[in-house]
Amino acid sequence: xxxxxxxxxxxxxxxxxxxxxxxxxxxxxxxxxxxxxxxxxxxxxxxxxxxxxxxxxxxxxxxxxxxxxxxxxxxxxxxxxxxxxx
Numbered sequence: 326x327x328x329x330x331x332x333x334x335x336x337x338x339x340x341x342x343x344x345x346x347x348x349x350x351x352x353x354x355x356x357x358x359x360x361x362x363x364x365x366x367x368x369x370x371x372x373x374x375x376x377x378x379x380x381x382x383x384x385x386x387x388x389x390x391x392x393x394x395x396x397x398x399x400x401x402x403x404x405x406x407x408x409x410x411x
Contacts, residue, residue, distance in 0.1 A: 358407040359390060359399075372407055373397070 353359065357375045361367045373392035380386050387398050
């Protein structure tokens with residue numbers, strides 16, 4: 326069954342979402358502390374805070390985060406959760 330599903334996904338030209346990415350999408354909320362996964366981005370931006378979630382038909386789901394006083398639009402697959410606000 327899984328092989329059939331995988332071939333359908335490949336035919337559609339999409340990539341499956343990994344379990345870790347799916348969990349991050351469900352876990353990240355406004356107020357959470359995050360950082361970039363890529364070291365040189367993390368080194369430049371440091372730790373940020375999620376400000377809001379936005380959606381547009383053109384770019385899909387994105388989040389606004391505050392890094393070093395700068396508002397940055399990010400994708401959750403670029404981020405690691407540092408600490409939850411809850």
